[in-house]
Structure formats: C-alpha cells, structure tokens
Amino acid sequence: MANHPQAAGQSSRPTVEQRPALTTQLAVACLGAGVITSFAVAQGQNPLTALSITLFSAVAAVMVGQVI
Numbered sequence: 001m002a003n004h005p006q007a008a009g010q011s012s013r014p015t016v017e018q019r020p021a022l023t024t025q026l027a028v029a030c031l032g033a034g035v036i037t038s039f040a041v042a043q044g045q046n047p048l049t050a051l052s053i054t055l056f057s058a059v060a061a062v063m064v065g066q067v068i
Helices: 022-042 047-067
Strands: none
Touching: 022 047
C-alpha cells in the first residue's frame, strides 16, 4: 500500500511545478482568442468590442483551467 499516493502522504492534485504558470495560461488563452478577434475586426467589428471579448474569453479560459 506504500505505492498509493494517499498512503505515502502525497496529494492527488498536481503540484505547482507541474501546472503551467498563470501568466503562461493567460498568454496562450489571449493568443487563441486573438486569432478569432483579428478575423472579426477584419470583417468590420469595433476593435474595442473585439478586445473586450478577447480579454473576457481569456480570463474565463484561465479560470476554467484553474478549476479543472
């Protein structure tokens, strides 16, 4: 039973070193949302509206990533 993580006193959750940094998650989420935002601006959407949508979706993605 020594191989079981709970028996060894270890947590089943990943450690901080195993998780990407919060800034890295935010940067990746912004890049992903920015691609679609760029297309929307090219089609005529207001850039400020597009930027706010990008920031909202990036923050939402990071929040979901932290929970999961």
